[in-house]
Structures are given as structure tokens and as C-alpha cells.
Amino acid sequence: MNILAFESSCDETAVAVVQDGRKVLSSIVASQTTLHALYGGVVPEIASRQHVECIFSLTEQALAAAGLQKSDIHAVACTAAPGLIGALLVGLNFAKTAAYTLGVPFIPVHHIRGHVASNYLEQPTLEPPFVALVVSGGHSSILHVLDYTTYQTIGVTRDDAAGECFDKVARVLGLGYPGGPLLDKLAVSGNPTAFTLPRSKVDGAPLDMSFSGLKTHVINVIHTASQRGQTLSIPDLAASFSQAVCDTLIPRVLMAAAQTGVSQIVLAGGVAANAWLRKSLQEAITSNYTLYMPSPSLCGDNAAMIGAQGFYEFQSGVKGCLSHNARATCGAHELLCKPI
Ligand code: KG4
Ligand code: ZN
16 A cells, blocks of 8 residues: 655654555655754744645655655544644645545545654564654654554643753754754764753653753753853763653663563653664663664654654555644554544
8 A cells, every 4th residue: 555645743744655554665855954944943933834835746856755646645643633734735735635535535644643653664574563752853752552552641741842942042042944964963072971950750650751950951051051160062962852852762672661561661852863862772671671662764754654654554544534623743553533
């Protein structure tokens, strides 16, 4: 089954063709980061307008790169939630129109489930059940994935997402946008114990996370140094910050794995590309567990992951109607529409 897939929930316009949920026939990602970098973060209206301008030509490119005609497409999948509402609506409406004109089913896909599914594209043997740690610019969640379409959210950030925190710290340091990859590179040559940074806990909810205290603390360190005319070692700060993020995420995902009794742990989302996190997680995993991580190129937003999850949503009976609307917020455990 060839699925034409779309992703436009934030600042990447992406179109892909995926076969049977596992094989990427083509995947095109047009990043808007240079446009938004001028403003230090994503400007929602600019994102929507940019999606409008490029989604058609990217679709033509994705079909050509897959070597397929429109008539070879059996279904259309698209991110329908969560994300920037204007941005989502562009992809969603284009995808529904494509499904309508091609006369094929339309499948709405949850963005976070898509991130998890990016692992299916490279790991032929990976199947649920597993625990997934999804860390991105908008989300930090620990999910118990019971089967391809049955999700339980068992841990979630109570405030900022991990990626948001990376971006904010980088912005205050004047490094640019998006800050995650920049801090990642700097951390390599830094000392993770140079700064003492907080690790927050949420009372009564051991799997939940909080990053706003860490973010505020780091920003205070930067401001205090600047007021005193002191020079900070940015690599040391990047390494200490990365370590604090890992110390928040890793014990929780291990606790979630023990609690649910799974033997597989899956990492996903933009922050999954972070070298410090990947290495720390690999070191922390015991032989009782198998760890799966997408290649860095599949960690960020892309449409191949939406095509992968779309296949399994379709197999479970999900078929969106052509009046399906976008939602800015929605938990990964929620159903976007009822299976038929
Ligand atoms: O999944 P994603 O592309 O978009 C959302 O769904 O939010 O994630 C983007 C986030 C940004 O906050 C970006 O700074 C972060 O992922 N990110 C990283 C790295 N690469 C991307 N954070 C830390 N280290 C990285 N290497
Ligand atoms: Zn994402």
C-alpha cells in the first residue's frame, strides 16, 4: 500500500511516499528555519504562508522521486494534531483535497505517534509493545505503546518541552535558532559538572517532568555573569545543561520500562538527535532492554513518519472524513477519529 503523506504542523513542510508503513519511497523536507531565525523563533503566520507556497511543488517532487504516478497512490495521510493551527490547516486541507481528487482514503495522523513511527522505517523487527520517550520542541512525553494505535501517556512535562528549553537557552546565549543542534555541538567540548543546575521533580507524579526551573536557572546564570562582566564557558554551560536534561529524562524512561514490563525502549522527536542524550541513554540501558533510536535525519519533523503511522492507523480501521478538522492540542493517547 503506497501512502502519500504530509506534515506541516510547525516550520517544516514535508511530503513523502511510504510503502506498507515501513519502506520510504521518497521523503522531501523543506525547512523554514532560515526564515524564522530572523525572529529568534517560529512565527506562526510566516510558517502557514510558507507551507501554502511550497506544498504543491514538494508533492510533485515526492511523487517523481518515488517514481510513481498519482494513480499509484492508495491513501493519503496527514498530521492533523497537535501543532500550530494555521500551519496544520494548510497541510490538512491540501491532503484532504488530494485524497478527494484521487478517490482514495484520507488518514489523519497524530504528530507524536508519527515521531514514534519514524523508528519503524529503519527497524524492520520493531513492533509494539514498548515504552517511547518523545522529546521535541513542543512535547516531552513518556508513552506506553501497547499496539500500533493504542497509546497511554504515562509521563508528561508539566511546563516546557525539552526542545523549547534548548532553544530558549541558546537564544539567551545569542547562539541563534534553532538552539538545540547548536548547544549539542558546543556540549561536546564542555564539562558537565562545571555548573550546578537543578533537576526538578513533580510531587506525586514520578514519571512527569518539569523543565522551566532548569531553564530559568540557566538564564539567571547567564544574566548574572553578564551583569558582573564575567565570561562564561559556553561549552561548559551547554554540557552541564545537556546533562541536567538527560538526568531528568533517562531515569524516568527506565522507571516507565520497569513499571510497564516492556523489553523495548524507543526514542523519538527532534531532541532525539541530541548526541549527549543518545550516548547517555545507550550507557544507561541494561541488557534487559533493547533501545531503538531513529537516525538523526528522521528525528526532526518529516512526512515519512506520518506515512508509517498512517499505514497502521488505516490497518486498525481509521479512515478520516473529508470534514476532519485540525487540533492544536491533543494527547498521543487520544483518538483523532473513531475507527470504522
Ligand atoms: O520534532 P521537532 O522537529 O519539532 C517538534 O515537533 O517540535 O523538534 C524540534 C526541536 C527543536 O526544539 C530543536 O531545537 C530540537 O528539536 N533539536 C535538538 C537537536 N536537534 C533538534 N535539540 C537538542 N539537540 C539536537 N541535536
Ligand atoms: Zn515534531
